[in-house]
Amino acid sequence: MTTSLWTTRQPMKEPASLPVRYGSLVARRDDEPMQRFRRYGLGQFIHFGLYSLLGGEYEGVSATGAAPAPEWIRAWRGPTAPESWTEIYDRLNESFDPAELDARAWARQAKQMGARYVIFTTKHHDGFALWPSEHSGYTVANSPFRRDLVGEVVDAYTAEGIDVFLYFSVLDWNHPGYTSAVPTDAAGRAGWEQFLEYTRAQLLELLERYPATKGLWFDGTWDPSWVASHEFTHRLEQELREKRPGLIIGSRFRNDEHGSRHFDSNGALLGDYEQGWERKLPASHEMLGGNDWDGVMTIGPNAWGWLRDTSGQYQKTADDLIDLLMRCRSMGGNLVVNFGPDGSGRMTAHEDEIAEQLGAWVTANADAIYDAGHVDLDRTGMGWLTGGDDRLFLTVVNRPVNGIARLRFPADGDRLPVAARMLETGRALETRITDIGYDLDAAVYCDVVIPADFSAPRAFVIELILGETGAGPAKAERIDAWQ
Ligand code: JFZ
Numbered sequence: 001m002t003t004s005l006w007t008t009r010q011p012m013k014e015p016a017s018l019p020v021r022y023g024s025l026v027a028r029r030d031d032e033p034m035q036r037f038r039r040y041g042l043g044q045f046i047h048f049g050l051y052s053l054l055g056g057e058y059e060g061v062s063a064t065g066a067a068p069a070p071e072w073i074r075a076w077r078g079p080t081a082p083e084s085w086t087e088i089y090d091r092l093n094e095s096f097d098p099a100e101l102d103a104r105a106w107a108r109q110a111k112q113m114g115a116r117y118v119i120f121t122t123k124h125h126d127g128f129a130l131w132p133s134e135h136s137g138y139t140v141a142n143s144p145f146r147r148d149l150v151g152e153v154v155d156a157y158t159a160e161g162i163d164v165f166l167y168f169s170v171l172d173w174n175h176p177g178y179t180s181a182v183p184t185d186a187a188g189r190a191g192w193e194q195f196l197e198y199t200r201a202q203l204l205e206l207l208e209r210y211p212a213t214k215g216l217w218f219d220g221t222w223d224p225s226w227v228a229s230h231e232f233t234h235r236l237e238q239e240l241r242e243k244r245p246g247l248i249i250g251s252r253f254r255n256d257e258h259g260s261r262h263f264d265s266n267g268a269l270l271g272d273y274e275q276g277w278e279r280k281l282p283a284s285h286e287m288l289g290g291n292d293w294d295g296v297m298t299i300g301p302n303a304w305g306w307l308r309d310t311s312g313q314y315q316k317t318a319d320d321l322i323d324l325l326m327r328c329r330s331m332g333g334n335l336v337v338n339f340g341p342d343g344s345g346r347m348t349a350h351e352d353e354i355a356e357q358l359g360a361w362v363t364a365n366a367d368a369i370y371d372a373g374h375v376d377l378d379r380t381g382m383g384w385l386t387g388g389d390d391r392l393f394l395t396v397v398n399r400p401v402n403g404i405a406r407l408r409f410p411a412d413g414d415r416l417p418v419a420a421r422m423l424e425t426g427r428a429l430e431t432r433i434t435d436i437g438y439d440l441d442a443a444v445y446c447d448v449v450i451p452a453d454f455s456a457p458r459a460f461v462i463e464l465i466l467g468e469t470g471a472g473p474a475k476a477e478r479i480d481a482w483q
Contacts, residue, residue, distance in 0.1 A: 071340075374386070
């Protein structure tokens with residue numbers, strides 16, 4: 001897997017020390033909901049809406065390449081776009097009736113996969129609300145389906161012990177007052193004001209209707225009109241937090257009065273966690289500056305909503321996702337894997353397979369994932385390091401051909417491995433401190449021997465117990481603890 005293209009982001013702005021009135025409203029939180037967030041480890045994203053009826057095509061004609069992504073199919077333009085396309089799309093609510101949809105089956109599958117939170121699209125850019133919103137005519141209530149899908153998802157996942165975050169697109173192609181440019185005339189301003197009120201009302205309505213909601217995942221907040229509404233969004237964030245203490249809000253909601261998004265002009269995070277890691281992951285732990293974060297990832301290259309014809313498009317495997325998951329955990333973040341059910345409400349066969357395979361691995365290696373975060377050790381090409389107080393986990397993605405898993409510890413550290421074993425089976429592994437004779441390198445090297453007869457179909461986790469320096473593995477009885 002190549003990493004160079006999607007591990008970086010725009011370099012963080014240097015703090016400008018500007019006067020900022022509409023900056024960050026929260027400092028780093030350590031309350032119970034945020035502590036839970038830090039232990040989620042794995043999440044599930046679900047993109048479902050009118051676009052799911054189409055799967056990226058209409059009457060056999062594919063929109064791939066002519067629309068940005070299948071959930072963006074309303075934006076289909078150019079020679080392949082059907083005549084009167086947006087009018088056709090906007091009437092899809094009349095045929096929205098996902099017959100197989102069973103939120104409890106989704107939730108059971110997510111549970112089996114090991115997901116601890118779900119992010120569900122309550123309203124994507126097309127403006128269609130999956131709950132019977134009182135503030136819009138464009139909702140499930142005006143479809144043959146009629147059911148409150150958001151309610152079903154919230155209840156089903158909550159019953160499985162999975163926390164629910166609601167995805168909400170501010171950008172709305174259906175509201176007459178919506179404009180991407182800053183309105184310049186009185187009529188435009190009046191329409192925009194109505195739009196802002198509608199957005200506020202829908203958000204308060206969601207929190208009111210679904211008190212189990214743990215967080216809000218905002219999207220579509222990049223247009224100049226929204227960016228210019230910093231006073232409104234600042235107040236709205238306060239209101240949402242007052243209404244639901246403990247609510248987790250991502251950094252994609254708003255910006256300060258200088259137009260600085262995600263982080264205010266002085267570098268403070270605009271929300272509870274960094275929400276910009278989308279189909280890309282941080283290149284290093286350092287660049288995160290200690291902020292909480294998650295990374296949301298498609299299984300295909302760039303389809304969040306269902307895509308019927310995926311030919312020629314690489315689909316990530318369970319092995320790819322295990323690699324990404326542990327990479328996120330090694331930097332203290334959560335990985336959120338996206339699912340795009342088809343128009344009948346069913347997950348695709350590939351998604352079913354991923355859920356099962358990922359679930360089996362995650363269950364067997366849970367100790368290395370949920371309560372294990374970033375550890376301050378050198379990175380290793382073998383895979384990813386995670387850890388807790390006295391345990392260190394090495395997820396081996398690239399198995400060394402010499403059969404030695406070698407880790408480098410600072411010479412002045414106070415803890416070294418005293419025993420090692422395979423996490424999944426408990427098989428004890430020979431461990432030794434090795435003098436590799438590098439001149440001027442005072443580091444301490446610990447070698448774990450991977451037995452030649454050991455085989456694993458996927459990445460495997462070596463668990464190391466750390467102990468006080470001096471009581472280290474030079475003492476044979478400590479190494480033999482598990483033998
Ligand atoms: C947005 C949506 O447009 C898309 O349809 C999907 O819902 C996704 C989860 O979110 O797409 C984005 C938004 C932000 C970035 C990239 C894609 N970004 O900040 O890099």
